[in-house]
Amino acid sequence: MTPSIQARRETFHALHRTGCFVLPNPWDVGSARALQLLGFKAIASTSSGLAWSQGRPDNQVSRAVVLAHLRDLVAATDLPVNADFEGGFADTPDGVAESVRMAVETGVAGLSIEDSTGDADQPLRAIDDAVARLRAARAAIDATGTRTLLVGRAENFIVGRPDLADAITRLRAYSEAGADCLYAPGIRTREQIEAVVAAVAPKPVNLLVGWPSDLTVADYAAMGVRRISVGGALARAAWGGFLRTAKGLAEGGRFDGFADAASGAELNGMMGG
Template sequence: MRTQAERARLFRALHERPGIFIMPNPWDAGTAKLFASLGFEALATTSLGLANSLGRVDGTLAIRREELIANCRDIASATELPVNADLENGYADDPGAAAAIIRLAADAGVVGGSMEDASGNPARPIYDFNLAVERVAAAAEVARALPFPFTLTARAENYLHGRRDLDDTIRRLQAFAAADADVLFAPGLRDLETIRQIVAAVPKPLNVVMSAADPDITARELADAGVKRISVGGALSRLAFAAVRDAAVAMRDAGSFQWVRDTVPTKDLKAIFQR
């Protein structure tokens, strides 16, 4: 089994080598093992996927901090792959208090994580610029004090909260990079041209989440645009719910069980889970 330091170095190397890589987003140990069995090189947690599994409406602080950390531990211990964690906004406004979640996540076994600039306050959903930068700097300070190279991702959440302001988003990402974030992330981007503009404007690797982007965009096109890392957020969780819903409706309305033909055989699941 790889040590945490080995996973951390492997994760950092994925960002430093040429080309792009894809991180699927498991929401529990079972899906983590499934994605690992398919040859992916890294995993990322998903707050939406976890909220779905708990039957809650996703949103800032829909999941308690201890639940999020427990989910990180479950996923990180399920495979040998490096895991990047969705750490919400750190569960605090104060930079130092928010940054404490970096050490908690590291103690749970993950080797990377994100800090977002969404406040959870509907009246002012995005932190003011200076506070947002201070929060990233505080998270970076905690990350650098760890005994392995923790990869810190800084998220500019404008596009998820109705603020389609490209200039402000770029300004924030540039400041986050200067505050020592390793990876930059602006969830909610949809079109390739906007993605290209951000890549050209920022000095650190960019993560793009395909749960909100135009699904016709391919990984090759993102690579050609200069994107380093792709994730899918809670999209695979929503896909799983769609498949289960459709099977349940077929049972209810037509008494049909043809969907059983599309299930993963038990022997295949046993082989995945025994690894």
């Protein structure tokens, strides 16, 4: 029996209480179903993976398209889905609240709100503004009575402002504003990770690992990380294989790129064909 939306939300909260789990990021229905079959306990959308599948750069997809995509992911599997909800698709706290209500209606188990602006000269929102937006998101979720999990994101290391002290100040403020889980994408070193975990404890921390790493899930768990996401890395890996193979065809007339391709029978079996 397919678990109810609320049951998935309760499961998602439970995953954040103890241990460490991997939250992989599919970019379409097929990749979402494959991740469920591989045994993952939850999945998360990726703004970049979705954008590339639409022929657009990251952060250039409309709210309507994102909401439709979230509904598709929720319907595709039995797993809790966390929404990469960018900056809430609004300039004001009230607008963020409206967007969050719409996201909750898709059935997602969690969603994140970023503090980046998209302005290269001032890439981060003032903390007061960012906090007001998180409070609005929290209030909107609470008004639905769904306990949808809220993630507060400090984008310092992603937008070229790698100031750990400021990121921690932001994450603490977002925690006080009602974020259930805290996230500073781009931190990599043991010192950075442990500092963030300690700063927001006992609330859980999400870590982005979207690059080759010699460390394992167990290593990050030992640092106190509660969940690990990969952002657009799975989509980039898929695009990497596609581009290498296509370039071999276009530039050298070669077919050797198909050597590592999944078989049609395997994919049909995974998709229920």
